[in-house]
Amino acid sequence: MDFLRLLLFPFSLIYGLITGARNLLFDIGILRSKKYDIPVISVGNLSTGGTGKTPHTEYLIRLLEPLYRVHTLSRGYGRKTRGYRKANNQASALTIGDEPLQYFRKYPSIGVHVDGSRRRGIETILRTEPGADAILLDDAFQHRYVKPGLSVLLTDYHNMFYKNHILPMGNLRESRRGARRADIIIVTKTPIILNPILRRQLIAEMKPASHQKVYFSYISYNQIVPLWDDAGRSLPEKKYSHILVFAGIVNTYPIQEYLSQMCHELVVLQFPDHHQYTAADIDRIKQKFDDLYSRNKLLVTTEKDAMRLLNPDIIDKVRYLPVHYLPIEVAFHHDDQRMFDEQILDYVRKNKRKR
Numbered sequence: 001m002d003f004l005r006l007l008l009f010p011f012s013l014i015y016g017l018i019t020g021a022r023n024l025l026f027d028i029g030i031l032r033s034k035k036y037d038i039p040v041i042s043v044g045n046l047s048t049g050g051t052g053k054t055p056h057t058e059y060l061i062r063l064l065e066p067l068y069r070v071h072t073l074s075r076g077y078g079r080k081t082r083g084y085r086k087a088n089n090q091a092s093a094l095t096i097g098d099e100p101l102q103y104f105r106k107y108p109s110i111g112v113h114v115d116g117s118r119r120r121g122i123e124t125i126l127r128t129e130p131g132a133d134a135i136l137l138d139d140a141f142q143h144r145y146v147k148p149g150l151s152v153l154l155t156d157y158h159n160m161f162y163k164n165h166i167l168p169m170g171n172l173r174e175s176r177r178g179a180r181r182a183d184i185i186i187v188t189k190t191p192i193i194l195n196p197i198l199r200r201q202l203i204a205e206m207k208p209a210s211h212q213k214v215y216f217s218y219i220s221y222n223q224i225v226p227l228w229d230d231a232g233r234s235l236p237e238k239k240y241s242h243i244l245v246f247a248g249i250v251n252t253y254p255i256q257e258y259l260s261q262m263c264h265e266l267v268v269l270q271f272p273d274h275h276q277y278t279a280a281d282i283d284r285i286k287q288k289f290d291d292l293y294s295r296n297k298l299l300v301t302t303e304k305d306a307m308r309l310l311n312p313d314i315i316d317k318v319r320y321l322p323v324h325y326l327p328i329e330v331a332f333h334h335d336d337q338r339m340f341d342e343q344i345l346d347y348v349r350k351n352k353r354k355r
Contacts, residue, residue: 005169012169019166019174026144033147036122039134039348042148044141046161046178048171049273050250051154052188054099054304055330056217057138061107063341068133068348069111073121074100075139076114078274078308084124087112098274098307099138105307118146134348141181142173150347153182156251157190157216162206180209184343187216189254194218194333213343215336219254222327224298227306228319241294242267246285247302248275255326259300267292277308282317289321303327 025031041060045051057072064070076085076097087096087104096104096114104112111129115121118140125132137148155161161179164170179185185208194216208214240263245255248271260266269288271281289299299322301309306325309318332340 005165008169012166015168016166016175023144023174023178031144033144034119035147035149036126036135038122038126038132038353039150039351040122040137040146040148041134041344041347042137042140042143042146042151043154044137044139044152045154046141046172046174046176047156047159047164048167048173048250050159051156052217052219052330053139053154054102055219055328056152056154056186056188057099057136058103058106059330060136060344061103061110063344064134064136064348065107065110067345068352069129069131070134070136071111071113071125071129071132072100072103072136072138073113073115073118073125073140074137075116075118076100077139078276079114082116084113084115084121086128087114092311093308094276094311094313098304101307101310102304118143122146133352141178149351150184150344151182152184152186153179154186154188155179157187158251158253160187160202160206180212182212184340185212185214186340187214188218188330189251190216190218190333192218199333213339215340216333217330217336218333219258220329220331221258222329224300224324224326227309227321227323227325239263240296240298241265242292242297243300244269244285244289244292244297245300246271246288247305248272248277248308249302249304255300255302259326263298275305275308276311277305277314277318279314279317282314282321286321298324300324300326 026033043053043057061070079097080094085096087100091101091104093101100112100114113121113125118137122135141153162176164172166172203214242265243259243263244267245259246269250273256268301323303325
């Protein structure tokens, strides 16, 4: 592994010089970031994915929705459309992306928007949604043409950014120094029990700037849900002989760890991140599930993958599969929830547009 990293070092150096030069142009004002007179909260990371942006964005939605008119803006990764779109009842993962579709289906009272240009997307929201109180930018840490009022940086407890390397040696999109742009750093996917000594050690190693607040979160699993509500399909048992889990996400280790406690044998079928499932994929999943020699078995995927199973071109095939999905939320350790909530609510309250 060290030898391979050594071979990749020149490519990482070139990539780092390119991203560093781009950041410098923004820092000295040659490339300009635009700030807006509405609360804009960016949720992102330094790495290529798998830090928990979607459940943390959903946490912010649940926090703000009872008090404010919230809108989300994403690039819509994996969609087959281009430009600006607002989610509606005809939307699918192919038209707006899996994460925006998930927001739209779970939180129908908010506005869900996608645009490859975050600046154009924000300006469209401000023009067409005069009642908007706050905009949540999903995966926009490197989108520097917009200057968010509050920037939240996520880093995976199992792969902390300050121990990582720039692509392709590691999976950082830019130098570790980029973390200085964040106002909040959240260490995600931590153990449910977090030793206070370890917490202090991680903060000391991270060396946050004086303006940065550091919080720690962990994954909280909800009850497994059937994708279809057809009569006669019962809810899951507590213990299974076999569970087949399939997913197209970067890191499947948390869901594998959780589901392995519910069965005697866990079988994993891995697909690429944001994979758009085909009819052949559905046939492969069905065959793999049928091959499990047990009646006491369960077919599970992630909530994000479930959104992609609803694509019109495969939905008729998927309807014959007894698919379940595992919803997740994030929770914060100790007093972090109160302090994080207060920081977010205080920012939105002070910067809310006056009408």
